[in-house]
Amino acid sequence: xxxxxxxxxxxxxxxxxxxxxxxxxxxxxxxxxxxxxxxxxxxxxxxxxxxxxxxxxxxxxxxxxxxxxxxxxxxxxxxxxxxxxxxxxxxxxxxxxxxxxxxxxxxxxxxxxxxxxxxxxxxxxxxxxxxxxxxxxxxxxxxxxxxxxxxxxxxxxxxxxxxxxxxxxxxxxxxxxxxxxxxxxxxxxxxxxxxxxxxxxxxxxxxxxxxxxxxxxxxxxxxxxxxxxxxxxxxxxxxxxxxxxxxxxxxxxxxxxxxxxxxxxxxxxxxxxxxxxxxxxxxxxxxxxxxxxxxxxxxxxxxxxxxxxxxxxxxxxxxxxxxxxxxxxxxxxxxxxxxxxxxxxxxxxxxxxxxxxxxxxxxxxxxxxxxxxxxxxxxxxxxxxxxxxxxxxxxxxxxxxxxxxxxxxxxxxxxxxxxxxxxxxxxxxxxxxxxxxxxxxxxxxxxxxxxxxxxxxxxxxxxxxxxxxxxxxxxxxxxxxxxxxxxxxxxxxxxxxxxxxxxxxxxxxxxxxxxxxxxxxxxxxxxxxxxxxxxxxxxxxxxxxxxxxxxxxxxxxxxxxxxxxxxxxxxxxxxxxxxxxxxxxxxxxxxxxxxxxxxxxxxxxxxxxxxxxxxxxxxxxxxxxxxxxxxxxxxxxxxxxxxxxxxxxxxxxxxxxxxxxxxxxxxxxxxxxxxxxxxxxxx
Numbered sequence: 197x198x199x200x201x202x203x204x205x206x207x208x209x210x211x212x213x214x215x216x217x218x219x220x221x222x223x224x225x226x227x228x229x230x231x232x233x234x235x236x237x238x239x240x241x242x243x244x245x246x247x248x249x250x251x252x253x254x255x256x257x258x259x260x261x262x263x264x265x266x267x268x269x270x271x272x273x274x275x276x277x278x279x280x281x282x283x284x285x286x287x288x289x290x291x292x293x294x295x296x297x298x299x300x301x302x303x304x305x306x307x308x309x310x311x312x313x314x315x316x317x318x319x320x321x322x323x324x325x326x327x328x329x330x331x332x333x334x335x336x337x338x339x340x341x342x343x344x345x346x347x348x349x350x351x352x353x354x355x356x357x358x359x360x361x362x363x364x365x366x367x368x369x370x371x372x373x374x375x376x377x378x379x380x381x382x383x384x385x386x387x388x389x390x391x392x393x394x395x396x397x398x399x400x401x402x403x404x405x406x407x408x409x410x411x412x413x414x415x416x417x418x419x420x421x422x423x424x425x426x427x428x429x430x431x432x433x434x435x436x437x438x439x440x441x442x443x444x445x446x447x448x449x450x451x452x453x454x455x456x457x458x459x460x461x462x463x464x465x466x467x468x469x470x471x472x473x474x475x476x477x478x479x480x481x482x483x484x485x486x487x488x489x490x491x492x493x494x495x496x497x498x499x500x501x502x503x504x505x506x507x508x509x510x511x512x513x514x515x516x517x518x519x520x521x522x523x524x525x526x527x528x529x530x531x532x533x534x535x536x537x538x539x540x541x542x543x544x545x546x547x548x549x550x551x552x553x554x555x556x557x558x559x560x561x562x563x564x565x566x567x568x569x570x571x572x573x574x575x576x577x578x579x580x581x582x583x584x585x586x587x588x589x590x591x592x593x594x595x596x597x598x599x600x601x602x603x604x605x606x607x608x609x610x611x612x613x614x615x616x617x618x619x620x621x622x623x624x625x626x627x628x629x630x631x632x633x634x635x636x637x638x639x640x641x642x643x644x645x646x647x648x649x650x651x652x653x654x655x656x657x658x659x660x661x662x663x664x665x666x667x668x669x670x671x672x673x674x675x676x677x678x679x680x681x682x683x684x685x686x687x688x689x690x691x692x693x694x695x696x697x698x699x700x701x702x703x704x705x706x707x708x709x710x711x712x713x714x715x716x717x718x719x720x721x722x723x724x725x726x727x728x729x730x731x732x733x734x735x736x737x738x739x740x741x742x743x744x745x746x747x748x749x750x751x752x753x754x755x756x757x758x759x760x761x762x763x764x765x766x767x768x769x770x771x772x773x774x775x776x777x778x779x780x781x782x783x784x785x786x787x788x789x790x791x792x793x794x795x796x797x798x799x800x801x802x803x804x805x806x807x808x809x810x811x812x813x814x815x816x817x818x819x820x821x822x823x824x825x826x827x828x829x830x831x832x833x834x835x836x837x838x839x840x841x842x843x844x845x846x847x848x849x850x851x852x853x854x855x856x857x858x859x860x861x862x863x864x865x866x867x868x869x870x871x872x873x874x875x876x877x878x879x
Contacts, residue, residue, distance in 0.1 A: 197223065199317065200280060200310040202296035203446040204370065204417070207284070207321070208236060208244055209292035209337035214824065215239065215703075217248060217292060219341040224297070225417050226372040226396070227343050229410065232272065234341060239704055241268050247281040247293045250747045253315065254281040255306040267632075275418040276300045282314045286322035288797040291335050294318045299420045345371055363454040370417070370448055372396045384453060397451065403429050404440075416442040416449055426456050498640065499523070502633045503533035510626065511535075511607070514619075518584075518608025522556055523634065524601050529557060536608060541584045554581065556604045559592040565624050566592040570612040589613045591623060595631035602631040602638075659687045664759035665695055666878050668853045672821075672870040682709035682750065683819045683871035684717050688724045695759055696724040696733075699817040699873050700752035701771065703793075712746050716794070720754065730756050730767040734791070734802040738769065741795035749795035753788070753817055755875075762809040762877050767802045769794050772820055772834065775841055779812035783842035785834060814846055815875045821868035822857065849876050 197205035204224030208217040217236045227234075238245045243254040243266050256262040256279045263270045278300045284291045294317060325335045355378075358365050364381035368374050373396055377389050385392055385400055398405035398413070409427060416423045423442040429435030439456035442449055503521050511519055518536035522529040522545075531546040548554060550561055555578060559566050568574040568590045571583055589609040595602040605627055615623075659667045669685045682702025690696055698720050702709045719740045723733040733754055741750060751771035757764045766774075766786075770793030777783040789803040809815060816837075823833030837856065844852040853874050 199313045202298040204297040220337040222341040223344040224370040258300040258302040275415045277419045282318040284322045286326040291325045366451040499637045520606040523603040555592040559594045560604045567615040593627035597631040597635040666876045668849045668874045670872040682713040685873040695757045697755040701819040702750040734767045738794040749793045775816040777814040817873040819871045821870040
């Protein structure tokens with residue numbers, strides 16, 4: 197961190213959950229303030245995930261470059277800072293990502309010397325982690341991050357000078373812990389310096405920990421620009437108004453606190469007594485920061501999920517009861533989501549053109565939000581408009597993303613209410629975030645349709661019908677996100693009287709994963725038809741994936757079977773072990789020797805395991821989506837599948853396949869897709 201001129205840094209490591217990185221070490225930032233970023237899935241559109249996926253460093257010199265490449269990052273942390281991300285890899289093994297934060301340098305890219313220093317640090321770390329793993333310590337992290345305090349910089353403030361100030365002056369380190377107070381601060385705290393030194397500032401001053409101020413605290417630790425805001429000292433009973441200044445530096449932050457006049461407008465939870473943590477007013481204050489909703493919206497990938505997030509997060513925060521979202525399509529607004537309105541009331545407005553004089557239309561065409569503090573005000577502004585209630589208030593928000601109209605949003609309230617300038621600004625900003633999420637969801641739906649078409653075209657439409665061997669395949673898309681991924685299976689007649697059974701899983705989802713899957717399936721088929729041995733098939737496919745360099749890796753299992761004798765030769769590349777059900781019903785997990793996943797190591801070798809399938813036996817090849825569930829050990833999933841296969845009737849094989857995949861198919865929350873291939877020796 198110090199070598200690249202940074203003020204904060206950390207390390208993400210892979211966890212015990214496949215595809216999930218966890219922050220293992222953090223320095224220079226108060227950990228609890230950044231809890232939402234402790235976990236990072238490798239498929240998310242964030243720089244940490246990209247550095248891990250691609251194996252390439254990511255250098256973001258300022259907020260503009262970060263916004264262009266990673267808008268989701270800046271939606272959650274909209275502060276001016278520079279960040280550097282370096283993958284931690286050794287001998288083709290990916291351990292995690294090293295990161296450093298430093299002062300933004302607008303328009304000036306990260307220099308070669310700093311890039312090299314970070315690379316050298318990541319290499320040293322990778323070698324030490326590789327040595328640990330070689331010694332038998334698995335390099336995974338499943339706990340909270342360890343907070344490492346930077347060495348104290350020392351203080352030489354002239355005590356007498358700062359004690360003359362009427363303002364309270366508090367110095368805190370990069371973890372938010374107090375390391376100096378002047379006399380006015382001791383009076384404000386009601387305690388002397390020995391009692392408060394080492395305490396976290398917002399614990400020593402509980403009112404400073406109010407959710408309305410969290411963004412200010414995050415901003416000053418993330419960037420090097422000072423922050424000023426008005427705060428209320430206590431809520432029950434309400435205290436005096438204070439002026440708070442935060443001045444950051446590489447070794448800490450200085451707080452100045454003095455008396456202030458009541459601001460013209462303040463969030464309701466700062467004004468009303470009794471608005472304690474957990475109350476509806478507190479939730480409104482917390483959502484006053486667009487960050488919370490932005491984070492939730494980044495997880496929503498369909499229009500329905502975006503609308504559900506708005507319903508669950510936005511309405512309760514502002515006390516709303518009704519919500520409607522209209523989306524623009526060919527100059528007409530179509531109802532996409534509604535809740536809280538009388539049944540059928542909004543149907544009359546579905547499909548209205550942009551020339552209609554309606555508030556939901558005019559808010560979009562003008563780009564201005566419309567607020568009506570009562571239903572009478574709404575009726576006066578739009579004479580003759582149908583109303584769903586006689587009492588209440590309404591807000592009509594334009595949904596515009598990057599200058600492109602997306603639709604409009606209607607918020608309804610059961611009672612008349614005012615909308616302060618502050619609330620109007622916040623709701624307008626939130627509408628912009630919702631519009632961006634809906635626009636992203638629309639593109640996502642288009643990509644999903646393309647990916648589903650690719651998936652259907654690339655999976656085999658039928659399996660060969662052969663003497664001595666029966667085969668059955670099944671595929672289920674996931675129920676989250678893109679719904680399609682890179683799982684595939686295949687059965688190939690090699691021309692030499694042998695049968696190749698293949699199953700594989702490309703990391704990731706969407707068009708890229710489906711396209712890579714198609715390339716790998718074609719490669720395996722080409723190698724198999726050319727008469728290549730199993731180890732040659734796997735090594736050749738591995739080299740092809742490395743040469744293509746799609747930024748993805750894949751697991752695979754390949755079994756070359758002689759249908760007449762039952763002899764088989766199998767290779768495995770990081771894929772789950774197959775199951776074998778013997779004719780007497782005994783079912784075992786095969787222990788096939790294996791190599792690393794495809795696309796990582798060009799020198800990887802794939803040893804062959806010899807086995808034999810007796811007449812009446814069933815071989816089961818599957819992808820991890822069938823046995824892996826969040827929060828459950830994958831070994832438990834494999835054992836459950838083994839028991840199901842043992843209990844199933846061996847014939848007809850289609851019923852066995854339906855039974856094995858049936859339980860997973862009935863699961864509503866299925867994060868990964870599933871492929872299953874069964875092969876049975878017949879007389």
